[in-house]
Amino acid sequence: MSDRPVALVTGGASGIGGAVVEALARRGFDVGCLDLNPTDAGNHAVAVDVSDPLAVVAGVSEIRDRLGPIGAVVTSAGYYEMAPVAEISPDAWRRMLRVHLGGLVNVARATLPDLVERRGALVAVASELAVGGGDEDAHYAAAKGxxxxxxxxxxxxxxxxxxxxxxxxxxxTDTPLLAADSPWRADDYLSTLPLRRLATPREVARCVEYLVCDATFSVGEVVNVNSGAVI
Structure with a gap:
């Protein structure tokens, strides 16, 4: 263990979570990661399904044992899929909620004692669709909402x-979560955005970094990082 502050990031092996790991490391944190496939998430990574509360408790304990008490938490683990409401199976509804909402709840419950002790910060990654909804995005938007x-x-x-x-x-956001043929990458969608482009993972991570490190008077805020899609 070192004297550096400790952060925990879920979904830190790639995409937004990976960019958050890099951003917090630059700010002086020792960063632990919980990820379903943590191969590329660095030395302090533990394979965990965040929808499993017992696995989350064990993973958080392992990170704490390696690095020390956790003072910052970022929950970015998740996945995306599109389907019309009539085609979303009960299992698909349940899995979407278990991973996104359940993952956040499981991690928050497991880390709150540390966060209280360290007077720390938790930042959850939601989605523009939580605010505005989207065609064939009902279960994803509901979970993020x-x-x-x-x-x-x-x-x-x-x-x-x-x-x-x-x-x-x-x-x-320009991550592997969006397939090359995703409608969110299409020119007819991008042309509707004031900035005319996708966000980058690093741009989202900089907002997360601000909320963790600098936004000392921000509580319960939702920062919309979406190229102006929601203003």
Missing amino acids: AILGFVRSLAAEVAGQGVRVNCVAPGP
């Missing part, structure tokens, strides 16, 4: 204990 309600409620609950809970809601 539930994150907004949880963040605001948890923020109110723990702010008095010195813990800051906030959220970023990215629009479509």
Whole structure:
């Protein structure tokens, strides 16, 4: 263990989570990662399915044992799929909620004692679709929308204990999560955005970094990082 502050990032092996790991490391954190496939997530990575509460507790304990008490948490583990409402199976609905909302809840519960002790910060990654919805995005938008309600409620609950809970809601971001033929990459969609382009993982990570490190008066906020799709 070192004297450096410790951060925990879920989904830190790639995409937005990977960019967050790099951003927080540059700010002086020792960063641990929970990821379903942590091969490229660095030395302090543990293979964990965030939808499994017992696995999350074990993974958080392992990171704590390696690095020390956790003072910052970023939950970015997730996945994306599109389907019309009539074609979304009950299992698909449940899995989407288990991974996105359940993953956040599991990680928050496992790390709150540390965050209270360190007067730390938790940042959840939601989505522009949590705010505006989207065609054939109902189960994803519903799960991400539930994150907004949880963040605001948890923020109110723990702010008095010195813990800051906030959220970023990215629009479509240039990560492997979006297939090459995704409609979010199409010119007819990009032309509707004020910035006319996708966000980059590093841009989203810089907003997360700000909420973790610098936004000392922000509680229950949702920062929309979406090229102007939601203003």
